[in-house]
Amino acid sequence: MSDVSVTIYNTEGKKVGTAKLPPEIFDVKINPDLIQQAVITQRANARQILAHVKDRSEVRGGGKKPWRQKGTGQARHGSIRSPLWKGGGVTFGPRKERIFAKKINKKMKRKALFMVLTSKVEDNELILLDKLELKEPKTKLMTKVLENIFKENSKSVLVVIPKKNENIIRATRNIPKTKILRADSLNVLDLLSFKYLLMPEDAIKVIEKTYGAVKTA
Numbered sequence: 001m002s003d004v005s006v007t008i009y010n011t012e013g014k015k016v017g018t019a020k021l022p023p024e025i026f027d028v029k030i031n032p033d034l035i036q037q038a039v040i041t042q043r044a045n046a047r048q049i050l051a052h053v054k055d056r057s058e059v060r061g062g063g064k065k066p067w068r069q070k071g072t073g074q075a076r077h078g079s080i081r082s083p084l085w086k087g088g089g090v091t092f093g094p095r096k097e098r099i100f101a102k103k104i105n106k107k108m109k110r111k112a113l114f115m116v117l118t119s120k121v122e123d124n125e126l127i128l129l130d131k132l133e134l135k136e137p138k139t140k141l142m143t144k145v146l147e148n149i150f151k152e153n154s155k156s157v158l159v160v161i162p163k164k165n166e167n168i169i170r171a172t173r174n175i176p177k178t179k180i181l182r183a184d185s186l187n188v189l190d191l192l193s194f195k196y197l198l199m200p201e202d203a204i205k206v207i208e209k210t211y212g213a214v215k216t217a
Contacts, residue, residue, distance in 0.1 A: 003020055003023065004020065004021040004022075004023050004026045004027045004121060005018050005019065005020050005021070006018065006019055006021060006121065006126055006128050007128070008128050008129065008130050008201060009127065009128065009129055009130070009149060010129065010130050010131075011129060011131075011132065011133075011145045011148060011149075012148050013148035013149050013151075016130050017130070019128055019201055019204070021121065021204065022204070022208055024114075025114050025117060025118075025207065025208065025211070026114070026117050026118055026121050026126075027118055027121070028111070028114045028115055028118050029115075030115045030118060030119060031111075031115060034108060034111060034112050034115065035112050035115055035116060035188060035192075037104060037108070037112070038104060038108070038109055038112035038113075038188045039188055039189055039192065040102065041102040041103070041104040041109075042187060042188060042189045043189065044100045044101060044102040045100075045101050045102065047100045049096050049098055049100070051094035052094060052095055052096040053089075053090040053093030053094060053095070054089055054090065055089040055090065055091075055093075056079070056081040056082060056083060056088060056089030057081075057089070058089065059081050059087065059088060059089050061080055061081060061087075062079035062080045062081030062082075062088075063079075065077070065078055065079070066079075066080055109188075110211055110212075112188050113186060113187070113188055113191070113211065114211075116188050116191045116192060117186075117191070117197075117207075120191070120197045125195060125196050125197060126196075126197045126199075127149055127196055127197065127198045127199075128199060128200070128201055128204075129149075129198065129199065129200045129201065130200070130201060131200050131201070131202070132145070132159075132161065132165075132168065132199075132200040133165075133167075133168075134165075134167040134168055134171055135167070136167060136171075137166065137167040137168075137169075137170035137171050138171055139171050139172075139174050139175060141171055142168065142171035142172050142175060143175060146175070146178070146198075149198065150196070155177070155195060155196055156177040156178070156193075156194045156195045156196065157177070157178045157179075157194055157195070157196045157197075157198050158178075158179055158180075158181060158190055158191060158193070158194035158196070158197050158198070159172055159178065159179070159180045159181070159198050159199070160180075160181050160182070160183050160186065160197060160198070160199035160203050161180065161181075161182055161183065161199070161200065161203060162182075162183050162199075162200065162202040162203045162205070162206045163182065163183075163206070164182065168180065177194075178194075179193075179194065182206075183199065183203040183206035183207050183210065184206055184207075184210040186207065186210075186211075
């Protein structure tokens with residue numbers, strides 16, 4: 001691992017210096033398979049089970065045999081709740097008892113996170129600010145900051161802040177293709193869902209404190 005430096009900008013889009021990033025977080029070897037595993041696990045664990053059909057024990061009615069066993073000239077039936085009947089139970093349909101959750105250990109999850117952060121640095125998609133503050137929770141103020149940085153407002157940006165800031169949160173939530181996240185709540189899926197990662201320099205310390213380095217054997 002070597003020293004990793006990135007340019008620091010102010011909210012007007014001007015270069016004001018450089019900062020060294022911790023190499024154990026922002027300069028690790030990238031393993032696409034591990035990143036994919038982390039994404040699949042996160043999506044699976046966030047999946048909601050909505051589709052659910054009733055089997056023959058759950059549908060209403062059918063307590064009485066529809067007709068006698070023999071002598072009617074019709075097929076034998078014991079209940080109108082049979083899957084053969086309209087309005088009866090469903091065979092092999094989706095059930096709410098299905099489990100899609102997957103597991104990934106903490107070390108692998110953190111490694112995948114560091115790999116994505118490393119890729120942001122390598123692709124020049126990590127934008128570091130000296131500070132990020134707004135006097136009022138106005139969308140136009142945050143939009144102006146993004147325009148100063150990116151020169152256009154069509155970029156997808158994940159804004160990471162070191163701690164909760166109501167002004168920034170309220171000013172960002174209505175901007176298209178932009179999401180705000182606290183530095184102690186980073187995850188692989190959100191990082192990959194947005195092209196650029198924008199954060200003030202203070203957020204780096206929070207990331208170091210929250211996730212630390214992964215010890216390799």
